[in-house]
Amino acid sequence: MATLKELSKKDELLAGGHRLCAGCGASIVVRQILLAAGKNTIATCSTGCLEVATSIYPFTSWRIPFFHSAFENSAATSCGIEAMYQSLKRRGKLPVNEKINFIAFGGDGGTYDIGLQSLSGGLERGHDFLYVCYDNGAYMNTGIQRSSSTPLGAATTTTPAGKVIPGKQQYRKDLTDVVEAHHIPYLAQASPHNWKDLNRKVEKALSIKGPKFLNVIAPCHRGWRTGINEAIKLAKVAVDTCFWPLYEVENGKLTINYKPKDKKPITEWIKMQGRFKHLFKPENEHIIQRLQEGIDCKWENLLKREEFEKTC
Amino acid sequence: MGKIVAMTGNIAVANAMRQINPDVCAAYPITPSTEVMQQFSNFVADGKVDTELVTVESEHSAMSACIGSSAAGGRVMTATSANGLALMWEMLYIASGNRLPIAMMVINRALSAPINIHGDHSDEMGARDAGWIQMYSENGQEAYDNLIQAILIGESEGVLLPVMVGMDGFIISHSIENLSMLDDQQVKDFLGEYKPLHPLLNVNKPLTMGPLDLQDYYSEHKRQQTEAMELVKPAILKVAKDFAALSGRTYGFFETHRLDDAEMGIIALGSAAGTARHVVDGLREKGIKVGMLKLRVFRPFPSEELQQALGHLKSLAVMDRSESFGAAGGPVFSEVRSALYDLPTRPKTINYIYGLGGRDLGIANIEQVVADLQEINQTGKIKNLITHLTVRE
Structure with a gap:
């Protein structure tokens, strides 16, 4: 586990000068992950902000091998690369002791929605790879359309806060739970504001053979309608309100990595974001209540489960 | 020098794949091509090939994994039919656009709807503008011969394009005919080693593939693809000449x-x-x-x-x-x-x-x-x- 000082001396593997928005959460997430992963890493990426803004021909920000293929197949592409690695190693065409990390990146659209099947297949088959979802809660690259990760009540361009329908009507999908049903050796939720926790989780994931999954919150000021310098603060409040609990599941055992002493109400997080502005109208307050109930339910379940597993 | 065997088109193709011994195969079952990968799975399970077999959850992922594997640097093959090929449609263009010489057997079958599992060319013809080299086979012998040649045609210098080889579903794929099979060693020597130009697996020489290519370069890259296709004809003739010397069977366009x-x-x-x-x-x-x-x-x-x-x-x-x-x-x-x-x-x-x-x-x-x-x-x-x-x- 590297200290901040040590991390700051490491080679930057995602070069600056890319064209992601100033203050983009995704670039911070990816930069931190690559610092932990090191240069013997091959990345794939689904179509999306991260891909289009970091690899505009003839330039690239990636100082490691990087392959963008399509939207829905970051996992299958990474698995294909990993399969070739295993094959060539077995055939003596690659050095046996050269360890290469395979990381598949995808946004929430490319992971929760269109890429879910490809991800599920890769996890079930047991490829030795790490899938990282940078979750900003909507299709930001195409202009803030709702995804199945968009929180209840949020306004997006396809779930606008209209006169009749006030934003997204459904709870978000709990992808981390969906992934857990694949019984992979390691999965976790993380946040860029807690770089230490994120760094440790990447190092841990990459030390384990088999499929691993990280779901990392990645605030987007364009989609969330916030100030451009608030990504880290938004990530922190998401964790403090338990909207985005930090936890990991290793071989089926849950560990909650951070329990806020004073769990903040969800209003603390949503009031920072323009996409939830309409929820503060009196007629929409029930939506906030529903949102809070969903968060409380998940958090209580996590606490209970952790407690229960201590007795197992 | 080879032997005469009686087998179905599918088994002939599976045996061509066994002799080619690709580094990675990623495939998904669909009638009438299923038998190819089924038979090939036996070869994998019995240790008769060194191939890493990736049994994916869809044809889209089959082609995606093939693309990842081929970009990583090695020989990659798959097989499919009809709706399976249609599901790959997006990825077919990505394979050719990235200049990845994947070889795919297409057991030609009608497209839905109405659903029909039997042989026609609507699947492969639907992919005729996908930037793949396309061949058709009259019988099991030709399917076997074409698939072996497809490896070298796709990998030819300047070409680096994926190849699909068609064979009529059921009519050929499930009919038993006599055919002449080459010896395993002959096929191995004929194909030699594939040396990819820019393997992704070389972490010491990081390469970005599949970047965003806008108005300023896209046309040039498509033009290069056209030029690569222009080099295919001489490549086909050269490979056919070498193959004729080996097998006594002559092929052209x-x-x-x-x-x-x-x-x-x-x-x-x-x-x-x-x-x-x-x-x-x-x-x-x-x-x-x-x-x-x-x-x-x-x-x-x-x-x-x-x-x-x-x-x-x-x-x-x-x-x-x-x-x-x-x-x-x-x-x-x-x-x-x-x-x-x-x-x-x-x-x-x-x-x-x-x-x-x-x-x-x-x-x-x-x-x-x-x-x-x-x-x-x-x-x-x-x-x-x-x-x-x-x-x-």
Whole structure:
């Protein structure tokens, strides 16, 4: 586990000068992950902000091998690369002791929605790879359309806060739970504001053979309608309100990595974001209540489960 | 030097794959190609190949994993049919655009709807603009031979394009025929080692693949792809020459049969060529001057060579085992007619759509086609430009 000082001396593997928005959460997430992963890493990426803004021909920000293929197949592409690695190693065409990390990146659209099947297949088959979802809660690259990760009540361009329908009507999908049903050796939720926790989780994931999954919150000021310098603060409040609990599941055992002493109400997080502005109208307050109930339910379940597993 | 064996088209193809021994195969079952990967899975399970077999959850992921594997740097193969190929559609273009020489066996089958599992060419014809080299096979022998040659054609210097080899579903894939198989060592020596130019797995030389390519470069990259396709024809001939030295079997872009002195011609792809050849021989005995051309390579389309081979005919029937709805005839017809257009004198050319969803094409059907050609030669008039053969109207 590297200290901040040590991390700051490491080679930057995602070069600056890319064209992601100033203050983009995704670039911070990816930069931190690559610092932990090191240069013997091959990345794939689904179509999306991260891909289009970091690899505009003839330039690239990636100082490691990087392959963008399509939207829905970051996992299958990474698995294909990993399969070739295993094959060539077995055939003596690659050095046996050269360890290469395979990381598949995808946004929430490319992971929760269109890429879910490809991800599920890769996890079930047991490829030795790490899938990282940078979750900003909507299709930001195409202009803030709702995804199945968009929180209840949020306004997006396809779930606008209209006169009749006030934003997204459904709870978000709990992808981390969906992934857990694949019984992979390691999965976790993380946040860029807690770089230490994120760094440790990447190092841990990459030390384990088999499929691993990280779901990392990645605030987007364009989609969330916030100030451009608030990504880290938004990530922190998401964790403090338990909207985005930090936890990991290793071989089926849950560990909650951070329990806020004073769990903040969800209003603390949503009031920072323009996409939830309409929820503060009196007629929409029930939506906030529903949102809070969903968060409380998940958090209580996590606490209970952790407690229960201590007795197992 | 090889041996004569009796096997189905699918088993012949699986054995070609065993002898090719690719580094990675990623595949998903679909009738009628399932048997290929099933048999190949036995080879993997019994240690007869060193291949990493990735049994994916869809054809989209099959092609995605093939693309990842090929970019990583090695030989990659798969097999599919019909809807499976259709599900790969997006990825077919990404494979060719990234210049990845993946080899895919397509056991040709009709596309849904209505669902039909039998042989026609609508699947492969639907992918004719995907930037893949495309070949068709008349029988198990040709499927076996074509697939082995496909590896070297795709990997040829300057080409680096994916190749699909077609074989008629059920008609060939599930029929047992005699064929001559090369020795394992002969195939190994013929193919040699594949040395990828820019493998992703070289972490010491990081490479970005699949970048965003905008107005300032995209056209040039597409132009390069066109140029690569232009290099395919000499590559096919070179590989065919080497293969003939090994096997005694000769291949080109097409095969002609009693065409040189013919007045009438029939063009067919795949299994229908066998029936057409039989009909030609029978009619020749009656003094009817008809010949046949079997198209092996559809992409790149051998226009100039076809002009040479067909220009002297008075009339020509093009057989299409797929529809091109709303177009001026089936895909083969459109291409052939376009190729002949620049000739100062050209045969009167008509089109037959036949055999959709595996409907049988009989001897009498082709005899009827020749009778139509004879009438055209006598009257100088085309009665029906496009005919749907053996269809209840």
